[in-house]
Amino acid sequence: MRIVATSIKLTIALSTTLLSYCGSFLLGYHVNNPRIGRSFDAVVAKRKRATTYAILPSSILSMIVGNSNEMAHVNLKPSSPCHLSSKNSLKNMLDATNISALLMASIIIFTPWELNLDIGFGRWHQMQQQQTSQQPQHYNHLLHINMVQSRAYALSEDQLLVDAVWKEVSQQFVDKTYNGLGEEGWRQKRLDAIKSVSNIAAGPEDDDKEKVFETIRSMLKTLNDPYTRFLTPNQYESLTSYAKGGSTAGIGVQLLLEPRSQDVIVMNVAKNGPAQNAGILPGDVVEEIDGEEISGFTAEGVAAKCRGEVGTNIQMIVRHNNGEDDGSVSKIRTRLSFTRAKIEVNPVQVSTFSTDDGKQIGLLKIVSFNKETTSQVMEGMKQIRGTSAVVFDLRGNAGGYMPAGVEVAKLFLPPQTRVISEMGKSGKATVYISDGIGSDTKSPLYILVNRRTASASEILTAALQDNHRAIVVGTRTFGKGRIQNVQALEDGSGLAVTRAKYITPNGRDIHGIGITPDKEVDSCGADVSAASCLTGLI
Numbered sequence: 001m002r003i004v005a006t007s008i009k010l011t012i013a014l015s016t017t018l019l020s021y022c023g024s025f026l027l028g029y030h031v032n033n034p035r036i037g038r039s040f041d042a043v044v045a046k047r048k049r050a051t052t053y054a055i056l057p058s059s060i061l062s063m064i065v066g067n068s069n070e071m072a073h074v075n076l077k078p079s080s081p082c083h084l085s086s087k088n089s090l091k092n093m094l095d096a097t098n099i100s101a102l103l104m105a106s107i108i109i110f111t112p113w114e115l116n117l118d119i120g121f122g123r124w125h126q127m128q129q130q131q132t133s134q135q136p137q138h139y140n141h142l143l144h145i146n147m148v149q150s151r152a153y154a155l156s157e158d159q160l161l162v163d164a165v166w167k168e169v170s171q172q173f174v175d176k177t178y179n180g181l182g183e184e185g186w187r188q189k190r191l192d193a194i195k196s197v198s199n200i201a202a203g204p205e206d207d208d209k210e211k212v213f214e215t216i217r218s219m220l221k222t223l224n225d226p227y228t229r230f231l232t233p234n235q236y237e238s239l240t241s242y243a244k245g246g247s248t249a250g251i252g253v254q255l256l257l258e259p260r261s262q263d264v265i266v267m268n269v270a271k272n273g274p275a276q277n278a279g280i281l282p283g284d285v286v287e288e289i290d291g292e293e294i295s296g297f298t299a300e301g302v303a304a305k306c307r308g309e310v311g312t313n314i315q316m317i318v319r320h321n322n323g324e325d326d327g328s329v330s331k332i333r334t335r336l337s338f339t340r341a342k343i344e345v346n347p348v349q350v351s352t353f354s355t356d357d358g359k360q361i362g363l364l365k366i367v368s369f370n371k372e373t374t375s376q377v378m379e380g381m382k383q384i385r386g387t388s389a390v391v392f393d394l395r396g397n398a399g400g401y402m403p404a405g406v407e408v409a410k411l412f413l414p415p416q417t418r419v420i421s422e423m424g425k426s427g428k429a430t431v432y433i434s435d436g437i438g439s440d441t442k443s444p445l446y447i448l449v450n451r452r453t454a455s456a457s458e459i460l461t462a463a464l465q466d467n468h469r470a471i472v473v474g475t476r477t478f479g480k481g482r483i484q485n486v487q488a489l490e491d492g493s494g495l496a497v498t499r500a501k502y503i504t505p506n507g508r509d510i511h512g513i514g515i516t517p518d519k520e521v522d523s524c525g526a527d528v529s530a531a532s533c534l535t536g537l538i
Helices: 003-024 060-066 089-093 094-110 157-172 182-197 205-221 233-244 273-280 299-306 374-384 400-408 456-466
Strands: 025-033 039-048 053-057 070-075 118-124 140-145 229-231 244-251 253-257 264-269 283-287 313-321 327-340 343-344 349-355 360-366 389-393 416-422 429-433 445-449 471-476 482-487 495-504
Touching: 039 416, 094 400, 140 343, 157 182, 157 205, 157 283, 157 495, 182 205, 205 229, 229 233, 229 313, 233 482, 233 495, 253 299, 253 400, 264 283, 273 327, 273 482, 283 327, 349 374, 360 374, 400 456, 416 456, 445 456
Parallel strands: 025 140, 360 389, 389 445, 445 471
Antiparallel strands: 025 039, 039 053, 053 070, 118 140, 229 495, 244 343, 253 264, 283 313, 313 327, 349 360, 416 429, 416 495, 482 495
């Protein structure tokens, strides 16, 4: 990477020298030093067959270390015309008239400053003179070169982590205004964060790392998006291990951050897991783990604390759900104790039930979406083949692996049917279409939802509802209509970036609104059986 960057800088430097020799123009450089949080402007101005002027730092050394930003004016000798074919062209190139350009070339190549390239034409009226009475004339079509944003060699390992997070967000974040900051404002947040990291006093390594992580979180917080978040190595491992499926050691809870209240809510509990056995209920709010208040934590942060070695103990303080499906919780704090156990992440539970008139109904309770969900739904459909109808119970399903929601929807839609549209920062839509191969387009479908049905669950629900393929029953859903990309960073930490919003087949943006059921049933709480919720409807 450094060789490539140096080659690019060398090309720019040689081009600068050539242009300085051959044309009438103004070269304007704006340079940032992220190590010290300082910026500096340098200008090289030239007129054909006339005097070359340069405003440069009084000391290159002081510029690099940041002790001075004083400018000195240099008046150089007149230039001769540009004759590249002349046998003396090399000599002319190195003539004293081009010292300014060569000096700038040296700065570009050899300093650790961050340099961004932005070329354009503009108008220059006058350049202040400090040590000469000569004034350059004013020009109408002058070349400006602004150098900003190439790799800064002086960045420390921690600063490079800040830089990596900033760049990924810059490339992916769905809001191209960066929450109204604009590109310049967002760029300044990066410089502020890099400077803040450079000021962290040396201390215990773990303490320093946490300060770096907190600096990154503060930078991301300015985007005002609770789903764009930095993940420590433990949090990243916690999130990705759940998405992969299989087994993990913990207490058996699925968590989600409520963006309005900023509470971490229990969306679902594993059947017969430590959490359920201790009395944790869907809808409970987690407030403390092992004596540590979790205010300001992400759901991944809380989940990481819940995981650990099999047989180890954990204490948690929660506020219980009031037993209603409206999200209300008790003000009473309850302390609970658990012993971590191996939790099998089995996203699909298959069963059947009978209606009052004797119909056999297939039931697929999907508790989460991960990479195994689609194949388990396909297997479940084989087990309930021949039933009169199929019910998907998505109550308490907070989502998970977004592509699984799309793929499950495709299993029940005819060819060339729109599943979902994904809209990124460019404003262009990516449309997911069902291929219809082997899909079940005949079985009557019902979907049970509640206010804790979110994300990938809502993608599946909206796709089948908008295409008139299923009847949705229950209460309004959570309303998470944003898609995150989760990726690893070099130090083992991770980053989740809201890269797109999704639009349902009928053009709905459900974010913060949710999906309204076709049949609203307020009495269909998480502890009510699917058969009871659907009485009189099937």
